[in-house]
Amino acid sequence: xxxxxxxxxxxxxxxxxxxxxxxxxxxxxxxxxxxxxxxxxxxxxxxxxxxxxxxxxxxxxxxxxxxxxxxxxxxxxxxxxxxxxxxxxxxxxxxxxxxxxxxxxxxxxxxxxxxxxxxxxxxxxxxxxxxxxxxxxxxxxxxxxxxxxxxxxxxxxxxxxxxxxxxxxxxxxxxxxxxxxxxxxxxxxxxxxxxxxxxxxxxxxxxxxxxxxxxxxxxxxxxxxxxxxxxxxxxxxxxxxxxxxxxxxxxxxxxxxxxxxxxxxxxxxxxxxxxxxxxxxxxxxxxxxxxxxxxxxxxxxxxxxxxxxxxxxxxxxxxxx
Numbered sequence: 001x002x003x004x005x006x007x008x009x010x011x012x013x014x015x016x017x018x019x020x021x022x023x024x025x026x027x028x029x030x031x032x033x034x035x036x037x038x039x040x041x042x043x044x045x046x047x048x049x050x051x052x053x054x055x056x057x058x059x060x061x062x063x064x065x066x067x068x069x070x071x072x073x074x075x076x077x078x079x080x081x082x083x084x085x086x087x088x089x090x091x092x093x094x095x096x097x098x099x100x101x102x103x104x105x106x107x108x109x110x111x112x113x114x115x116x117x118x119x120x121x122x123x124x125x126x127x128x129x130x131x132x133x134x135x136x137x138x139x140x141x142x143x144x145x146x147x148x149x150x151x152x153x154x155x156x157x158x159x160x161x162x163x164x165x166x167x168x169x170x171x172x173x174x175x176x177x178x179x180x181x182x183x184x185x186x187x188x189x190x191x192x193x194x195x196x197x198x199x200x201x202x203x204x205x206x207x208x209x210x211x212x213x214x215x216x217x218x219x220x221x222x223x224x225x226x227x228x229x230x231x232x233x234x235x236x237x238x239x240x241x242x243x244x245x246x247x248x249x250x251x252x253x254x255x256x257x258x259x260x261x262x263x264x265x266x267x268x269x270x271x272x273x274x275x276x277x278x279x280x281x282x283x284x285x286x287x288x289x290x291x292x293x294x295x296x297x298x299x300x301x302x303x304x305x306x307x308x309x310x311x312x313x314x315x316x317x318x319x320x321x
Contacts, residue, residue: 097141129166261316
């Protein structure tokens with residue numbers, strides 16, 4: 001066990017949204033077995049001219065399946081009318097905050113001038129935010145998750161000036177540009193600029209994978225109150241709990257993970273039809289989980305190649321016994 005001296009000004013930890021991973025089943029099961037986070041964000045909802053949520057979207061904001069006090073629905077759009085419709089519908093369900101996704105780097109999203117693609121059009125971004133905040137009527141808080149820009153990090157100076165015009169509740173910054181995806185290094189100097197110049201409280205997002213990463217950030221950023229973690233927290237669901245309990249362990253709790261895994265598996269078997277969609281979902285998780293089992297590389301390869309649930313179950317059971 002690693003003993004560490006922790007700052008008394010502990011950071012809030014937020015579970016970032018990952019499309020195809022952090023649905024309501026995952027979020028609720030994660031909170032049951034692990035927790036340690038202060039907010040959980042839904043994968044983005046994309047309101048459109050139908051003015052209806054898809055079945056998948058509503059499951060992610062169904063108040064019977066989500067705690068409105070810690071769950072933050074995320075919206076992706078470039079249309080203020082669609083945005084306002086979604087805010088109205090979501091706020092009626094009891095949610096206190098809605099997050100505007102201006103960070104997604106996916107090529108298909110960016111091509112539609114959404115996510116980080118909208119950052120390349122600052123006048124349109126400004127117009128959308130103006131129209132939204134003119135009519136929001138205090139229904140709920142609006143936070144933003146953003147990248148620095150689309151092509152150049154210097155785009156962020158103008159983008160932050162736009163954000164500063166509006167009463168954004170929190171500004172989560174992933175300090176990369178769209179074309180960096182997740183490959184290029186974090187551009188920390190622009191996050192430091194945001195700390196000094198943002199009118200909204202800033203939240204850091206990017207490359208936090210261990211308790212040591214959190215502590216290093218904590219030591220150098222005492223005015224930043226929260227960190228959003230995605231891939232690092234999916235890979236090690238104990239991460240936030242270790243941090244919040246001041247207890248980073250030398251080894252992963254395989255017994256708890258087994259229960260967590262089996263609960264997820266049974267729930268997906270109950271809601272998805274057939275072996276293929278269930279295996280697809282579980283293999284998405286293993287793309288992250290595999291780092292916790294460095295001595296099981298051959299078995300994990302077999303798990304990720306398995307075509308039948310019976311084969312998958314046998315492999316995982318044998319590995320986690």
